[in-house]
Amino acid sequence: MTTFPASLLILNGKGTDNAPLRDAVAQLRKEGVEIHVRVTWEKGDAERYIDEARRLGVATVIAGGGDGTINEVATALVHCQGDDIPALGILPLGTANDFATSIGIPDEPEKALKLAIAGNAIEIDIAQVNDETCFINMATGGFGTRITSETPEKLKAALGGISYLIHGLVRMDTLKPDRCEIRGENINWQGDALVIGIGNGRQAGGGQQLCPDALINDGLLNLRILTGEEILPALLSTLAKAGQSPNIIEGASSWLTISAPNDITFNLDGEPLTGREFRIEILPSALRCRLPPDCPLLR
Numbered sequence: 001m002t003t004f005p006a007s008l009l010i011l012n013g014k015g016t017d018n019a020p021l022r023d024a025v026a027q028l029r030k031e032g033v034e035i036h037v038r039v040t041w042e043k044g045d046a047e048r049y050i051d052e053a054r055r056l057g058v059a060t061v062i063a064g065g066g067d068g069t070i071n072e073v074a075t076a077l078v079h080c081q082g083d084d085i086p087a088l089g090i091l092p093l094g095t096a097n098d099f100a101t102s103i104g105i106p107d108e109p110e111k112a113l114k115l116a117i118a119g120n121a122i123e124i125d126i127a128q129v130n131d132e133t134c135f136i137n138m139a140t141g142g143f144g145t146r147i148t149s150e151t152p153e154k155l156k157a158a159l160g161g162i163s164y165l166i167h168g169l170v171r172m173d174t175l176k177p178d179r180c181e182i183r184g185e186n187i188n189w190q191g192d193a194l195v196i197g198i199g200n201g202r203q204a205g206g207g208q209q210l211c212p213d214a215l216i217n218d219g220l221l222n223l224r225i226l227t228g229e230e231i232l233p234a235l236l237s238t239l240a241k242a243g244q245s246p247n248i249i250e251g252a253s254s255w256l257t258i259s260a261p262n263d264i265t266f267n268l269d270g271e272p273l274t275g276r277e278f279r280i281e282i283l284p285s286a287l288r289c290r291l292p293p294d295c296p297l298l299r
């Protein structure tokens with residue numbers, strides 16, 4: 001792989017104790033591939049490493065971590081000015097890895113790294129909330145959000161994606177819909193939402209297909225609202241057969257506004273954002289991402 005340009009791998013500090021990854025990086029370096037590796041300690045570190053990546057002139061910045069890490073790196077790339085902005089590569093090392101899984105990134109570090117270095121860089125969209133925060137995968141609100149943002153770190157580390165579900169069941173007594181109003185192109189809805197999913201990508205919460213028709217390069221946000229008084233088990237089975245349930249509202253729009261009389265919390269690729277007014281818009285073709293040739297989320 002000697003002909004490929006240099007990359008900088010931004011590794012979430014949670015994922016550094018990883019022998020297969022160490023071997024994969026060593027092997028690629030032996031083959032002549034230039035890979036710089038940097039490790040994060042806290043939020044904001046990824047952004048600083050992007051500055052360094054640009055000084056080094058690398059062709060790819062690889063996000064090594066979960067959805068939160070991918071989003072942080074993607075957001076920093078979207079905010080870059082000028083020419084020769086590096087492409088995004090993805091190395092899934094999180095607990096849920098919802099974005100990576102849905103776009104077809106392989107699990108094995110070696111395969112994912114090779115794709116991140118040599119894959120085709122394709123223009124994709126990102127979503128922006130209130131002119132500032134971005135999410136590359138999905139915003140979830142309502143009960144579903146409480147599941148994810150309240151799942152304790154330890155439970156998450158031990159059980160992975162399943163922990164979202166378990167923790168959700170334990171807290172079923174707290175199930176309470178969020179009253180809100182949602183507008184968009186041909187969307188004007190008001191009511192009590194149990195779960196609101198707004199997707200550039202398709203799945204969140206460790207495999208829940210909230211926006212099964214979403215594409216990452218169609219210039220649209222996909223919306224799905226789950227309403228009604230169903231309890232969680234029923235809710236999860238309805239997720240599978242949309243279009244049949246009167247409790248599922250769907251739509252697509254390049255922008256959405258959500259307003260609520262009480263605070264609601266959205267989970268943006270794992271990071272909570274609380275408020276009463278949200279304006280979410282898609283930024284079309286905002287960055288380039290190295291994707292597998294058969295990526296199912298492309299138009």
Ligand SMILES: Nc1ncnc2c1ncn2[C@@H]1O[C@H](COP(=O)(O)OP(=O)(O)OP(=O)(O)O)[C@@H](O)[C@H]1O
Nearest residue numbers: 013040041042043065066067068069094095096097
């Ligand atoms: N060294 C570190 N130790 C612990 N947390 C870190 C470290 N560096 C960054 N972080 C935090 O990790 C979070 C992002 O984690 P990320 O979403 O990538 O993984 P995850 O939550 O395990 O995976 P997933 O979102 O796929 O479930 C950010 O909030 C960031 O502040």
Ligand SMILES: [Mg+2]
Nearest residue numbers: 200215216220
């Ligand atoms: Mg889309």
